[in-house]
Amino acid sequence: MAMSKTGSQRLFHVIIVGASIAGLTLAHCLSSTSIDFTVLEARSDSFSDGAGLAILPNGARILDQLGLYQDVLDQGQCMVSHSTWFEDGRLLRRVGARQIRSLGRTNYPVIIISRRVLLGIIYARLQRRTCVFFNRRVYRIVSSPQDVTVYSADGSSVSGDLVVGADGVYSTVRTQMWHHIKNVDDASTRSHRLSEVPLTDAFAGVFGISQSIPGLERGNVHRTYGHGWSTIIMTGADSKVFWFIAIARTGTGQSMPRRSSDKACLAGVVEPLLEKHVTFNVKFGEVFNHAESCILVPLEESFQTRWSWNRFVGIGDAVHKMTPNLAEGANCAMESAASLANHLSSFSRGSTSLYTQERLGSTLKIWEDSRKRRMKSLFFVSQCAVRIEATTSWVLRLLQKFLGLFHAMGIGLLTDITSRTARVDHLPLPLRKDAERVPRNKEQGPEWILQLSTFPLTATVSLIFYVLHAVGM
Numbered sequence: 001m002a003m004s005k006t007g008s009q010r011l012f013h014v015i016i017v018g019a020s021i022a023g024l025t026l027a028h029c030l031s032s033t034s035i036d037f038t039v040l041e042a043r044s045d046s047f048s049d050g051a052g053l054a055i056l057p058n059g060a061r062i063l064d065q066l067g068l069y070q071d072v073l074d075q076g077q078c079m080v081s082h083s084t085w086f087e088d089g090r091l092l093r094r095v096g097a098r099q100i101r102s103l104g105r106t107n108y109p110v111i112i113i114s115r116r117v118l119l120g121i122i123y124a125r126l127q128r129r130t131c132v133f134f135n136r137r138v139y140r141i142v143s144s145p146q147d148v149t150v151y152s153a154d155g156s157s158v159s160g161d162l163v164v165g166a167d168g169v170y171s172t173v174r175t176q177m178w179h180h181i182k183n184v185d186d187a188s189t190r191s192h193r194l195s196e197v198p199l200t201d202a203f204a205g206v207f208g209i210s211q212s213i214p215g216l217e218r219g220n221v222h223r224t225y226g227h228g229w230s231t232i233i234m235t236g237a238d239s240k241v242f243w244f245i246a247i248a249r250t251g252t253g254q255s256m257p258r259r260s261s262d263k264a265c266l267a268g269v270v271e272p273l274l275e276k277h278v279t280f281n282v283k284f285g286e287v288f289n290h291a292e293s294c295i296l297v298p299l300e301e302s303f304q305t306r307w308s309w310n311r312f313v314g315i316g317d318a319v320h321k322m323t324p325n326l327a328e329g330a331n332c333a334m335e336s337a338a339s340l341a342n343h344l345s346s347f348s349r350g351s352t353s354l355y356t357q358e359r360l361g362s363t364l365k366i367w368e369d370s371r372k373r374r375m376k377s378l379f380f381v382s383q384c385a386v387r388i389e390a391t392t393s394w395v396l397r398l399l400q401k402f403l404g405l406f407h408a409m410g411i412g413l414l415t416d417i418t419s420r421t422a423r424v425d426h427l428p429l430p431l432r433k434d435a436e437r438v439p440r441n442k443e444q445g446p447e448w449i450l451q452l453s454t455f456p457l458t459a460t461v462s463l464i465f466y467v468l469h470a471v472g473m
């Protein structure tokens, strides 16, 4: 396969590795520019069931700009309430969706949707679908000052100006980038003292989809703080129950496999939790026994120090992988895709002679630095959230109760649209009926007002982090 273009007026060509949330969102964003792209995906073209996702205002706004939002709204289920429970069935706090200020302000509800349905919508509505190639597992990338060539396991290759790793937490593009950095640019890496950040997985995750369960009503989200574990249970359209359980690897005294989709094996893993409450009158055993599909995976966490180099760049889980507790992974993957598209769109204007590696490298560095600022704080909050929710420490148990007082404010702040929330710059912002006009003003307003308003949460989270360190978690 020879897909590279030549000629003095050729279009800038981006090779996207991975056709999931990040990769397909980037493809959509580039579709409305004069940038050429090719998407290479290892899977066949069917989208597996996976998990349920919560689409938050930051992701919803990008989907809206891309013309995908109405389909997501039609096929998903709006969140009605969010309840947090202790494992013995006591309620810590219930927050109605209307109490969450950011949702009213932006008029984007939290939408519960299966990952398969969301990916189906994003793919089906992509105009340049012929640029997406399935069954192309990328295994090698060769970069030069002139171009980059990406090789797939089926024997094909494609050349372009830039390769984007949207290939998830075990990113081949990231590995290949570091391979180049180490071999080609040894002196400069040594001077910057950077290397690939290893993945950590302090938690294992079991997630699944169950048939409707009495007591788990559509649109209700339930979160349980357990002793060494936590759950999130969301009931979507057709009363399908999307569930997820994070289990701390230390302290459970249990050795568990790293990955499995064998229900008998998973039954052994969750056996100690079957009698625990996920609401006042529903126990986890009921949810697990109704499972149509379930899987055990490591819950990796990593925030990469370097996201781009020469003709390589990473977005989504490839560079910022969080546990699902904040429900931000996919939403932030969309944000990273949109913001990268903004920078590439400006870069590719003008003549082909400007597509130099140096200019590209500095454009990507500017993008990376600006994007990292927002992602670092979300990553930090996500790290804290999973450790507090599944804690075995009495100090953090006290903090759980304290934080319970701020649930509505916390969810509101974390799901709000601010000046740092990415959007597609070259597409108009859709007018949301009944949305406050504040978002635009707030986006353009002085940053210190925003920082002042988020101070209580920042202070609380900093305190929590201090405690986490003190107790050695």
Ligand SMILES: Cc1cc2nc3c(=O)[nH]c(=O)nc-3n(C[C@H](O)[C@H](O)[C@H](O)COP(=O)(O)OP(=O)(O)OC[C@H]3O[C@@H](n4cnc5c(N)ncnc54)[C@H](O)[C@@H]3O)c2cc1C
Binding pocket: 017, 018, 019, 020, 021, 022, 023, 040, 041, 042, 043, 051, 052, 053, 054, 055, 136, 137, 138, 139, 166, 167, 168, 169, 170, 171, 172, 205, 207, 244, 315, 316, 317, 318, 324, 326, 327, 328, 329, 330, 331, 332, 333
């Ligand atoms: C249980 C669970 C619940 C979650 N809930 C939420 C939620 O409510 N809200 C939210 O925002 N996020 C949620 N997330 C996180 C979210 O799913 C991820 O952050 C998101 O999918 C990241 O998207 P991505 O495109 O970066 O990577 P991925 O979705 O991992 O996609 C990577 C793609 O690259 C392909 N690929 C990999 N290697 C290669 C290769 N060598 N060559 C070609 N293709 C390759 C893969 O096949 C895949 O299609 C959840 C995650 C889990 C596990």
